[in-house]
Amino acid sequence: MSLRDPNASNKSKPKRIAIVIANPTTSSTTGWPVGFWWSELTHPYFAFHEAGYEVEIFSPAGGKCEADGMSDPRDASGYSASDLISMGFISTPKLAALVDNTKLVAELDVARFDALVVAGGQAPMFSFEQATGLHRKFVEFYEAGKLACALCHGVAILRFAKLSNGELLAKGKTVTGFANVEEDFADNAVWNMGALPKDKHLMPWRIEDELKKLGANFVQAGLWRGYAVRDGNLITGQQNFSGSETANLVIETLGR
Numbered sequence: 600m601s602l603r604d605p606n607a608s609n610k611s612k613p614k615r616i617a618i619v620i621a622n623p624t625t626s627s628t629t630g631w632p633v634g635f636w637w638s639e640l641t642h643p644y645f646a647f648h649e650a651g652y653e654v655e656i657f658s659p660a661g662g663k664c665e666a667d668g669m670s671d672p673r674d675a676s677g678y679s680a681s682d683l684i685s686m687g688f689i690s691t692p693k694l695a696a697l698v699d700n701t702k703l704v705a706e707l708d709v710a711r712f713d714a715l716v717v718a719g720g721q722a723p724m725f726s727f728e729q730a731t732g733l734h735r736k737f738v739e740f741y742e743a744g745k746l747a748c749a750l751c752h753g754v755a756i757l758r759f760a761k762l763s764n765g766e767l768l769a770k771g772k773t774v775t776g777f778a779n780v781e782e783d784f785a786d787n788a789v790w791n792m793g794a795l796p797k798d799k800h801l802m803p804w805r806i807e808d809e810l811k812k813l814g815a816n817f818v819q820a821g822l823w824r825g826y827a828v829r830d831g832n833l834i835t836g837q838q839n840f841s842g843s844e845t846a847n848l849v850i851e852t853l854g855r
Contacts, residue, residue, distance in 0.1 A: 614652045614853050615712045618643060619704060619733060621722035621753075622658050623665040628803050629795060633721035637670040637685040639750050640698070640718050642842030643849075645684050650850045655712075659730040661703035667720050670839070705732045714849050715740040719751030719777070719839065724802050727755045734760045741768060741832060746852060750827075750836035750845050751777050752802075757835075758809050770814040773830040775837045776806040778819040 620635035640656070647654050658664050669678040672686040679685065688694045707715075715737060717723075727733065737760050741747040747768075749756050754776030757769040782805050789795045810817050819837055820826035827836040827844040829852065836845030 616647050616652050616654045617657055617707055617712045617715045619657045619717045620664050621720055622660045624722050624726045627725055634665040634667050635718055636720035636839050637666045638682055638839050639842050641685040641688040643716055643846035646843055646846035650855050656697045656701050657704045657707055658701040659704050659733050661701055663699045664701055704736055707736055709739045713853055714746035717749040717753040717756050719753035723752045723755040746832050746849055748834040751838045754806050754835050767813050769810055772833055773816040774835045775819050775828050777838050779807045780822050781838055
């Protein structure tokens with residue numbers, strides 16, 4: 600008697616997602632250590648896992664990554680204290696270890712994956728200009744007709760990613776990302792705390808302003824509202840509260 604599943608040949612392979620998080624660096628505007636944002640990794644990871652997808656985590660330089668402090672539910676600020684999804688990820692040794700040993704973006708085989716998701720945090724604003732290998736991979740996904748996605752300050756990649764014909768990928772595309780209204784809120788928060796003088800900003804440039812200059816149609820849903828938008832096979836999410844919306848657009852597009 601054969602134990603072979605007669606329908607095995609009809610079962611599709613699970614979808615595969617590559618999530619890229621930023622390596623730790625130092626802010627050139629504040630001098631503070633900066634990294635990726637927990638919820639922008641964990642919320643998409645959770646949604647993809649629930650959909651039956653396989654997920655691997657990469658970073659431009661590989662190796663151990665560090666999160667921005669305020670994105671950690673255990674941080675004294677209490678900013679992310681209600682983020683139970685991130686707390687669950689951090690408290691699961693097998694998952695937490697994935698952040699301690701990220702795979703190198705240069706080793707990412709585009710043919711093995713259905714989508715690339717670039718998470719944000721503060722570090723992308725200071726390090727993604729030099730992450731030329733990530734620029735190439737993002738464009739490879741896009742030009743292969745696969746989903747190329749970026750979230751929050753991870754949308755910084757679109758300031759630099761150029762198609763094989765030399766055109767900027769973002770030109771003429773409808774996109775979102777960390778909006779000016781949110782940059783204003785963040786600047787005012789640190790000014791009011793006395794953490795920065797009022798002639799300094801948290802970020803060295805602004806995603807909304809720069810993408811508009813590049814000819815993108817930048818849209819946003821308002822202050823801290825979860826939001827993501829799809830333009831063909833390019834998906835972008837507004838900010839750190841938009842991880843689930845971004846992942847759900849991916850799932851809606853790829854199916855289960």
